Amino acid sequence: MTYVQATAVQVKEAYTTVWRHRYLVVLAFIVFMAISVALIAITPRLYRVGANVLIVNGNSRNDPTLSSPDLPTLAASTGVLEQVEKNLGLDVPLATLKQNLSAKLPAYKSSIMRIEYSDPTPNGAATIANGVADELASYYNQLSTARYDDDLHALDAELVKQKARIQSINALLKSQGGDQSMASEDKGQDGLVDQVNALQTQRALANAELQGDMAQAEAAATDTRTRSEIARRDILQADPLYAALEAQASESAAHLAEFRAQFTSNYPGLPALQAKVRSLQAGVTAEAARALSSSHAYSPTIAAAIAGERKAEAVVEGDRAKVAALDGEIARTGSQVQGAGTLELLRLEREAAENEYRSIAAHRGATLLDRADALSLGSVVVIDRALASQAQIAIGLRRLTATFALVSLFLAIVCAFLAEQMNPRLRRATQIENLYGKPVIATLGR
Amino acid sequence: MNDLNLPESAAPEAVPNSQLQVLRSRVESELGKPAVILVTSAAGGDGSNMTAHLLAGCFMESGHRTALVDLTVSGARRHDVTMVELPHADGKAIGRERLAAFVEEMRSSQDFTIVDAGTFLNSATAMALAWLVDGILLAVRVGRAPTDEDELMVQTIAHSRGRVIGVVATSQEAVATFERTQANTQPVGFETLRRGSEPLRARPYSLSTDSLAKLEI
Numbered sequence: 001m002t003y004v005q006a007t008a009v010q011v012k013e014a015y016t017t018v019w020r021h022r023y024l025v026v027l028a029f030i031v032f033m034a035i036s037v038a039l040i041a042i043t044p045r046l047y048r049v050g051a052n053v054l055i056v057n058g059n060s061r062n063d064p065t066l067s068s069p070d071l072p073t074l075a076a077s078t079g080v081l082e083q084v085e086k087n088l089g090l091d092v093p094l095a096t097l098k099q100n101l102s103a104k105l106p107a108y109k110s111s112i113m114r115i116e117y118s119d120p121t122p123n124g125a126a127t128i129a130n131g132v133a134d135e136l137a138s139y140y141n142q143l144s145t146a147r148y149d150d151d152l153h154a155l156d157a158e159l160v161k162q163k164a165r166i167q168s169i170n171a172l173l174k175s176q177g178g179d180q181s182m183a184s185e186d187k188g189q190d191g192l193v194d195q196v197n198a199l200q201t202q203r204a205l206a207n208a209e210l211q212g213d214m215a216q217a218e219a220a221a222t223d224t225r226t227r228s229e230i231a232r233r234d235i236l237q238a239d240p241l242y243a244a245l246e247a248q249a250s251e252s253a254a255h256l257a258e259f260r261a262q263f264t265s266n267y268p269g270l271p272a273l274q275a276k277v278r279s280l281q282a283g284v285t286a287e288a289a290r291a292l293s294s295s296h297a298y299s300p301t302i303a304a305a306i307a308g309e310r311k312a313e314a315v316v317e318g319d320r321a322k323v324a325a326l327d328g329e330i331a332r333t334g335s336q337v338q339g340a341g342t343l344e345l346l347r348l349e350r351e352a353a354e355n356e357y358r359s360i361a362a363h364r365g366a367t368l369l370d371r372a373d374a375l376s377l378g379s380v381v382v383i384d385r386a387l388a389s390q391a392q393i394a395i396g397l398r399r400l401t402a403t404f405a406l407v408s409l410f411l412a413i414v415c416a417f418l419a420e421q422m423n424p425r426l427r428r429a430t431q432i433e434n435l436y437g438k439p440v441i442a443t444l445g446r
Numbered sequence: 447m448n449d450l451n452l453p454e455s456a457a458p459e460a461v462p463n464s465q466l467q468v469l470r471s472r473v474e475s476e477l478g479k480p481a482v483i484l485v486t487s488a489a490g491g492d493g494s495n496m497t498a499h500l501l502a503g504c505f506m507e508s509g510h511r512t513a514l515v516d517l518t519v520s521g522a523r524r525h526d527v528t529m530v531e532l533p534h535a536d537g538k539a540i541g542r543e544r545l546a547a548f549v550e551e552m553r554s555s556q557d558f559t560i561v562d563a564g565t566f567l568n569s570a571t572a573m574a575l576a577w578l579v580d581g582i583l584l585a586v587r588v589g590r591a592p593t594d595e596d597e598l599m600v601q602t603i604a605h606s607r608g609r610v611i612g613v614v615a616t617s618q619e620a621v622a623t624f625e626r627t628q629a630n631t632q633p634v635g636f637e638t639l640r641r642g643s644e645p646l647r648a649r650p651y652s653l654s655t656d657s658l659a660k661l662e663i
Contacts, residue, residue, distance in 0.1 A: 424591045432613050435592050436584055436600055441612030442469035443588075444461045444497060445620025 013428060014417075020427075021416035028415040032408030040400060048102075049125045050116035051133040052384035055106065071113055071380070075103035075136045083139070084131040101132060112383070122388035129386035140380040148371035155364040162357040169350040176343055196333045203326035210319030217312030224305035231299035232292060239291040242284065249280030460620035461500060469497075469614060470504040473581070476611050479510065479557040481580040482549050483611070486563040486572050487587075488599040493616030494585040496624035498562035501583070510557035517563050517571050542574045549578045566599045576608035584613045587621060 018025060055071060074080065081097045084090070090097075102116040115133050119125035236242050256273045263270065426432050429440040473483060485498040495516075502514035552559035561579065563572030576582060582603060586596075603610060 425589050426586060426592060427588065429615065431592075432586055432588075432615055435596055436586070436610070436613050438584065438610045439612050440615050441472040442465060443615045443617075444465050444469070444493065444500065445588075445617025446460065446462070 017420045017427070018413055018416050021419050024419055025412045025416050028412035029408050032411050033405060036401070036404030036408055040397070040404065044120055046118045046120060047122040047125045047389070048116050048118045049122065049129055049386040049389055050102075050114045051129045051382060051386040052112050052114050053133050053136060054381045054383045055111045055113055056379045056381065069105060071136070071140070072103040072105055074140065075113075075115055075132055076101050077139075080132065080135050080139050084128065084135045087135065088127060088131050090128070097128070101128075103132075115386075117386075126386040126388040130382070133382045133385070137380040137382055141375060144374045144379065145371050148367055148374060151367045152364060152371070155360055155367060158360050159357060159364065162353055162360060166350055166353045166357065169346055169353060173343065173346050173350065176346070192333055192336045196330060199326055199330045199333055203323060203330060206319060206322040206326055210316065210323055213312065213315040213319045217309065217316045220305070220309040220312040224302070224309045227299075227305040228302050231302045235292055235299075236288055239287065242287040242291050245280060245284045245287050249277065249284050252277045252280050460617065460623040461496075466500050466504045469501060470508065473501065473583070473611060474505075474558075477581045480553045480559075481557075482552050482559040482561065482578070483581050483583060484561045484563050484572065484575050484579040484608075485583045485585060485614075486566040486569075486576075486599075487585040488566060488596040489587075489590065489593060490565050491618075491621060492585045492587040492590070493614070493621040493624070494564055494583075495562050496616060496621055497583060497585045497614050498560045499624070502558070502560040505558045505560070511555070513552060513556045513559040515552075515559060515561040517561060517569060542578070545571065545574055546578055549575070553580075567595055567602070573602060573606065576603050577606040580609070581611040582608050583611055585616055586613055587618055588615050589618055 076098050078094060081094055081101070085092065085094070085097070100118040102118075104114060106113045115129055115136070117125050117129040117132065119128060252273065256270070256277050259267060259270055259273055420427065426435065429443075432440050473481075477483070483501070485494045485501065487494040498514060498516070502512050505512040549559075561572075561575060563569055563575065566572050566576075584599075
């Protein structure tokens with residue numbers, strides 16, 4: 001028997017078996033179909049719909065730090081889903097949301113990501129899918145511009161602070177009247193300053209003159225002292241009594257020194273000699289005083305020197321008075337200048353505050369541009385919103401029913417073969433051959 | 447001598463002629479001639495009688511000298527002949543010698559001798575003939591449950607070293623149709639050999655299209 005013939009025999013046997021158990025097949029099919037229909041009826045249906053979002057990636061320096069591979073994770077993040085629940089008023093656990101949500105990476109060289117959601121109702125699936133897509137776009141944009149927003153908030157706060165500072169300075173200036181007589185104040189201020197400067201110049205000149213006069217006065221005093229000593233010595237040398245007394249005193253002092261050199265302090269003649277020396281020195285001093293104070297002791301040189309010294313001292317005193325006067329004038333004028341400097345400082349401070357305000361405003365403008373740049377260069381845009389449809393997960397109801405019908409038919413046929421196998425009756429040639437151990441050589445009857 | 451009209455009576459409508467030709471061809475090619483063929487079954491109703499009759503008719507129709515020996519009691523419905531069953535005690539001692547002579551006689555006189563033994567385990571003659579004949583055909587009805595008798599029959603034949611040619615699967619419908627036909631009509635074309643009371647008298651008939659040659663053992 002060829003392979004084809006054997007196959008034909010097997011097919012015929014299979015057909016015969018099924019036909020033999022046709023009632024069982026029909027019954028089993030009905031039962032399985034009933035079970036299938038019941039399963040379909042009680043099985044909760046899940047509808048899956050999706051929304052498409054376009055991912056715009058930026059390539060400039062301002063592009064967001066997020067990239068496409070992060071987006072599925074971002075879409076299923078707790079932050080996004082919590083906001084979706086809040087926006088839609090859902091009462092679904094986050095875990096369920098995450099489980100039913102599907103966000104897959106865009107295909108290669110594609111920038112479209114699909115966000116799908118499974119829900120027992122078509123409308124619920126579409127609503128949540130759209131909600132997630134919208135929230136993802138918003139959240140992504142928020143993340144993209146977050147750092148610029150922080151900068152803007154800080155710059156705005158600084159601008160407010162600078163504005164308040166300027167207003168405060170303006171109020172202070174207004175209270176001090178500096179704001180109205182600005183030009184005249186400026187002129188008066190300039191005059192006072194010039195005056196102070198002139199006074200300080202004069203004081204410097206006067207001080208220099210004082211120092212010079214003081215030096216001259218010192219020199220005159222030194223000269224007077226030198227001239228007086230010379231004149232004194234001349235007067236005393238011209239006095240015979242003074243000369244005699246000084247000679248005696250010198251002789252006695254020499255004797256005393258000799259005795260001290262030759263004898264101890266216990267020498268009996270020493271005290272007398274010491275007394276004599278002291279007496280002679282006292283006489284010398286008295287005679288010197290008398291001689292210097294006598295009418296014969298006048299010296300025109302000394303008198304001229306003393307006069308010069310006193311003149312110099314008078315000049316110095318005059319210079320000192322001038323310097324003191326200049327100091328007083330400078331102090332008075334300086335106080336006027338000091339009063340006028342407070343306003344200037346306030347104006348300077350206001351000017352600095354205004355400059356700083358303008359700088360911050362310029363920085364804020366640049367930040368706004370960067371933020372707009374980031375928004376345009378990196379964003380997520382919902383391009384295809386999910387629509388509620390009857391598309392169920394896996395296959396539809398009709399296909400599912402057809403599939404169950406096929407499966408039921410298959411199972412029914414399997415039941416026929418099972419029944420055939422379980423039936424101990426001799427139905428096939430193989431059974432007979434197994435039983436007798438001999439081949440079936442013929443069949444009689446149909 | 448009786449004229450034969452075998453095809454009409456022996457081949458009921460339930461059995462296509464092609465099936466009979468297949469059976470005849472397999473037996474003829476397996477054994478050659480002359481041959482004595484024992485047709486038996488493990489249980490009643492398996493169609494051994496139908497198989498034997500149809501096979502004998504087929505051989506006869508094909509021009510062979512053919513004898514059909516009926517050892518069953520089914521003929522009682524058709525004839526008032528007495529079916530003789532050899533006592534089991536002397537079946538081996540006496541019956542085998544006589545059966546051996548019978549088989550030899552049939553070989554010498556017939557091309558094919560078909561012995562319808564009926565249920566194998568119920569017939570000591572069938573069991574005695576199992577090792578004497580040239581081949582054994584086992585008839586089994588499709589659709590019946592296997593029984594212990596099936597295994598016992600196979601074991602018995604194996605012990606007696608009988609040569610089983612093969613199994614003939616019969617359908618219940620064909621068997622029923624054949625038995626109904628046989629019950630209502632007198633067999634024509636050949637006479638079945640009956641074993642009567644002692645002594646055993648087997649009267650095989652040579653089946654031909656022209657005449658029946660009566661044989662005596």
